[in-house]
Amino acid sequence: MTGRLARLIAGAALVCSLVYLLAPLLVIVLVSLSPSPVFELPHDALSAVWYRRLGTLEGLGASVVLSFEVAAAATVASLLLGTLAAIAVVRGRFAGRQAAATFLVSPLMLPGLVIGIATLQFFRSLGLSAAVPSLLLAHVVVVLPFVVRTLVAGLARFDFALVDAARTLGLSYPLAVVQVMVPVLAPSFVTGALFGFLASLDNYPVSIFLTDVYHRTLPIQLLQYLGESPDPTVAALSTLIIALTVVVLIVGDRVAGLNRMAGVA
Amino acid sequence: MTQAGHLQIEGVARRFRQVSVLDGITLAVARGEFVSLLGPSGCGKTTLLRILAGLLAPDSGSVRLGGRDLGALPPHRRNVGVVFQSYALFPHLTVAGNIAFGLRARRQTRAQIDSRVAEMLAMVQLGPLADRPVAQLSGGQQQRVAIARALAVSPDLVLLDEPLSALDRKLRETMQVELRTLLRRLGMTAIFVTHDQEEALALSDRVAVMHAGRIAQLGTPQAVYDRPATPFVLDFVGQATVLCGRIAAAAGGTVRVDTAYGPVHAPAALPQGEAVLVAVRPERITLGAPAGAEWTGVTLPLATRTYLGSRCLLHGAVAATERATVELPAAAAGDAAPGSTVALSWRVADTLLYPAPPA
Numbered sequence: 001m002t003g004r005l006a007r008l009i010a011g012a013a014l015v016c017s018l019v020y021l022l023a024p025l026l027v028i029v030l031v032s033l034s035p036s037p038v039f040e041l042p043h044d045a046l047s048a049v050w051y052r053r054l055g056t057l058e059g060l061g062a063s064v065v066l067s068f069e070v071a072a073a074a075t076v077a078s079l080l081l082g083t084l085a086a087i088a089v090v091r092g093r094f095a096g097r098q099a100a101a102t103f104l105v106s107p108l109m110l111p112g113l114v115i116g117i118a119t120l121q122f123f124r125s126l127g128l129s130a131a132v133p134s135l136l137l138a139h140v141v142v143v144l145p146f147v148v149r150t151l152v153a154g155l156a157r158f159d160f161a162l163v164d165a166a167r168t169l170g171l172s173y174p175l176a177v178v179q180v181m182v183p184v185l186a187p188s189f190v191t192g193a194l195f196g197f198l199a200s201l202d203n204y205p206v207s208i209f210l211t212d213v214y215h216r217t218l219p220i221q222l223l224q225y226l227g228e229s230p231d232p233t234v235a236a237l238s239t240l241i242i243a244l245t246v247v248v249l250i251v252g253d254r255v256a257g258l259n260r261m262a263g264v265a
Numbered sequence: 266m267t268q269a270g271h272l273q274i275e276g277v278a279r280r281f282r283q284v285s286v287l288d289g290i291t292l293a294v295a296r297g298e299f300v301s302l303l304g305p306s307g308c309g310k311t312t313l314l315r316i317l318a319g320l321l322a323p324d325s326g327s328v329r330l331g332g333r334d335l336g337a338l339p340p341h342r343r344n345v346g347v348v349f350q351s352y353a354l355f356p357h358l359t360v361a362g363n364i365a366f367g368l369r370a371r372r373q374t375r376a377q378i379d380s381r382v383a384e385m386l387a388m389v390q391l392g393p394l395a396d397r398p399v400a401q402l403s404g405g406q407q408q409r410v411a412i413a414r415a416l417a418v419s420p421d422l423v424l425l426d427e428p429l430s431a432l433d434r435k436l437r438e439t440m441q442v443e444l445r446t447l448l449r450r451l452g453m454t455a456i457f458v459t460h461d462q463e464e465a466l467a468l469s470d471r472v473a474v475m476h477a478g479r480i481a482q483l484g485t486p487q488a489v490y491d492r493p494a495t496p497f498v499l500d501f502v503g504q505a506t507v508l509c510g511r512i513a514a515a516a517g518g519t520v521r522v523d524t525a526y527g528p529v530h531a532p533a534a535l536p537q538g539e540a541v542l543v544a545v546r547p548e549r550i551t552l553g554a555p556a557g558a559e560w561t562g563v564t565l566p567l568a569t570r571t572y573l574g575s576r577c578l579l580h581g582a583v584a585a586t587e588r589a590t591v592e593l594p595a596a597a598a599g600d601a602a603p604g605s606t607v608a609l610s611w612r613v614a615d616t617l618l619y620p621a622p623p624a
Binding site: 159161162164165166167168169170171172173175176180183184186 | 318319320339340341343345346347349350351353355356357366367370371414415418
């Protein structure tokens, strides 16, 4: 009897959690389809008017391009740096190895605001004030922890005898790494890159300190629209971002498995 | 073993941070021979294997294979197959993909690869599983894939690093036979690393017992078991009764050793007064007083009696530095009971004698 009750409570808790997590997303999607110019629910007609408005928004295209460029460049840089760092942390034998590992993922635990202020101060002191290079460097800090974390986990499970095996079977060391280590660790690369990319794409607190009037990333541009004209255009854009995220997660699941992506297994 | 072998290891030494792991290993292995490197963990056997594979460079010494000096050759140019302890199967490839790996690396044609893979699959009886991912295989099947992968490229030498240690006992025994039959049929020269003395004795043409970076004894399984060269080999390979004593008299190639359990005769030439260890294999011992001049024996109190079905183990109550183990057919154990004093005897020729280690 207690078993059944426990299952009932657990089931109810699950449903509540799902509703709590998903309801806001659902609201955004519904609002974006509403004909009303204010956030209003429920509505009785469907309309794509706010999606059409997206094309006419000033500066939107540029900010989308900038955000994707920064996210892509920071992800590529992080993959290179993060892989090497993860190998050093997992395979290296040096004092402070554990501390280095923690330090490399510490931006995940620090408030973005702190990183934003710190990078701003740091870049100013170096005399770097151009928006795009500052954004790029700062976003490497945002993306790198995701790559390092998944690769350290992947490498910890990686049997380096695989590389030895490939070498004894006739491949030179570099070829053995490319043909064995890279494909076996592919899920880690994909997972780290996807999460890092998404984190960079939606980063606000770091970017806000480094953008200028001409270079606004998407989240900053979005918030500004919201301040200027709070109509469902923003909801339409958000819906598109949700759709993109879902696509990315599905692709990630196919390649790496969602559990591994979330770091559950 | 003075003529050059197929594999010729000369004075190979290796240190890790001031600690000598291999201390001048010299070993010649004939073509088609199966040699085991037997020893406890840390004896350097795996280090030697990695040096042979080219995964580790020796500090000094040379390795020649089929007349070629392997010294400067990286692993991928040696044509040496390795079966790893973890199997090291490529998880992103199928069974066939794993076996084809070395052939692809050698840039063979598609047709050559396909026919060789099919041949290897048939050889290890995994044909129906060709397209399975290796993660879905059982331990024994993975083992076979690892062997097939290593042999597919027709290596000049195959190195096996404790390949059976991950299998359960029953499967291990089956795989032992399978492995031995397969390698013999192919005439493959093999070096087999193991810490399991039974496995080494069962599989090998010759066994090299390794201890602290050196080969303590090299010989046929029977020679290693019957005539251990050192107390270490005696101890590591099989069981033994070992008693402390001192040489009381020496004459005509035999000595009399006084032990706490009576005088023991042994074929040896050691000076009178020297402290020695007297040893004998447990199954050489019978119950009863020595029957004639060719026999010798001791009398000691019995501590335990263990019934094992076909056999019976008796353990004597002796000093902490000594051991008294007797293995008898169950029917021959009689009524020897713990607490009673029994007479044990064996042939003088079976007595082993070693200088006592410094205390």
